[in-house]
Amino acid sequence: TQLLEQSPQFLSIQEGENLTVYCNSSSVFSSLQWYRQEPGEGPVLLVTVVTGGEVKKLKRLTFQFGDARKDSSLHITAAQPGDTGLYLCAGRKGGSEKLVFGKGTKLTVNP
Amino acid sequence: SQTIHQWPATLVQPVGSPLSLECTVEGTSNPNLYWYRQAAGRGLQLLFYSVGIGQISSEVPQNLSASRPQDRQFILSSKKLLLSDSGFYLCAWSVPGAGANVLTFGAGSRLTVL
Numbered sequence: 016t017q018l019l020e021q022s023p024q025f026l027s028i029q030e031g032e033n034l035t036v037y038c039n040s041s042s043v044f045s046s047l048q049w050y051r052q053e054p055g056e057g058p059v060l061l062v063t064v065v066t067g068g069e070v071k072k073l074k075r076l077t078f079q080f081g082d083a084r085k086d087s088s089l090h091i092t093a094a095q096p097g098d099t100g101l102y103l104c105a106g107r108k109g110g111s112e113k114l115v116f117g118k119g120t121k122l123t124v125n126p
Numbered sequence: 127s128q129t130i131h132q133w134p135a136t137l138v139q140p141v142g143s144p145l146s147l148e149c150t151v152e153g154t155s156n157p158n159l160y161w162y163r164q165a166a167g168r169g170l171q172l173l174f175y176s177v178g179i180g181q182i183s184s185e186v187p188q189n190l191s192a193s194r195p196q197d198r199q200f201i202l203s204s205k206k207l208l209l210s211d212s213g214f215y216l217c218a219w220s221v222p223g224a225g226a227n228v229l230t231f232g233a234g235s236r237l238t239v240l
Contacts, residue, residue, distance in 0.1 A: 021169075048228065057216050057231030058170070103169065107227045112158050112177055112220075113185075114227055118169035 018042060019106055019117035027123040031093050036120040038104035039086040045107050047080055047087045048114070052101040061089075094124045128153035132217045132232030139239055145190075145204040147235050149217030152198065157219040159200040160229065161192055164214040176200060177222060212239045 020039045028034055038047070046065040050058035062071050064080035064087060071078045075098075077090040091098055103119045132149045139145060151157050158177055162170040172185045174192035182192050189208060193201045200217060214236050218229040 046227070050229075055234070055236070057218070057234050058229075059231070060228055063228060101168075105170075105229075112222065112227065113172060113175060114160075114220075114229055115172070116162075116170040 018115045019104055021102075021104055021117035021120050023120060024118065025121050025123075027125065028094055030095055030124055030126050032124075033090070033092050034094055034122070035088055035090045036102055036122070037086065037088050038117055040106065041085065042106070042108060043084050045084070045109055047084070047107075048105045049078055049087070049089055050103045050105060052103060052119075053099075058101075058103055091122075094122075096124045096126050098122060099124050128219075128230065130217065130219055130230055130232045132235055134235060135233065137235060137237045139207050139237065141209055141239055142206045145202070145207050145211070145237070147202040147215055147217075147237075149200045149202075149232055150198055151219045154198070154219070154221070156197060156222060158222050158227075159194060159198075160218040160220070161200065161202050162216045162218065164216060164234075170216065174202070207237075207239045209239050212237055 022037050048063045049061045052058040062078045067082045067084045069080045075092045079088050101119045101121050105114045105116045129152045160175045161173040164170050176182050176194045190204050214234050216234045217232040220227050220229050
């Protein structure tokens with residue numbers, strides 16, 4: 016069973032559209048991170064959220080951590096082709112040194 | 127600044143042959159080190175992690191093994207590769223005990239087993 020479920024798995028939109036991707040779990044996480052990965056490269060950290068209900072903004076990207084710290088969302092406003100990539104959420108449980116990843120949302124933004 | 131190097135970048139190996147992927151980190155000491163595998167551009171599966179020299183935790187039973195002979199060196203090995211070992215292997219490091227355990231990844235090693 017997958018600890019972190021991401022949806023949708025694939026998303027293809029036109030430039031300028033808005034979108035939201037989700038990361039859900041039945042488990043509580045002490046922190047949750049979002050990474051973006053481009054083909055043939057390693058994932059790169061976008062943001063870390065640690066407090067339930069926390070909202071963080073990174074330019075056109077808005078990240079939210081659920082109140083119960085079981086889920087998170089990533090909203091992109093006015094998507095651009097440069098936003099294309101695989102978006103991965105990853106959670107840390109308690110003081111564990113392990114980070115568990117979801118399967119990712121593959122986003123394609125068409126010009 | 128810290129950097130992470132992973133090699134080789136690409137590898138094509140026959141079934142039954144051995145494997146050695148190497149990862150080194152510079153600019154930090156006593157990092158947590160990780161090996162992940164990614165199949166077909168999807169999610170990352172944790173294979174091994176290490177919190178210190180000689181300390182290896184295995185997450186998934188398989189024909190792979192990991193070693194940490196030096197503080198900043200992490201090696202992924204196999205004695206006999208299987209077709210199912212094909213994939214994109216990622217090494218990563220983090221600061222131990224840090225609140226969110228942020229991972230910094232290497233560029234990855236793409237393994238094709240034929």
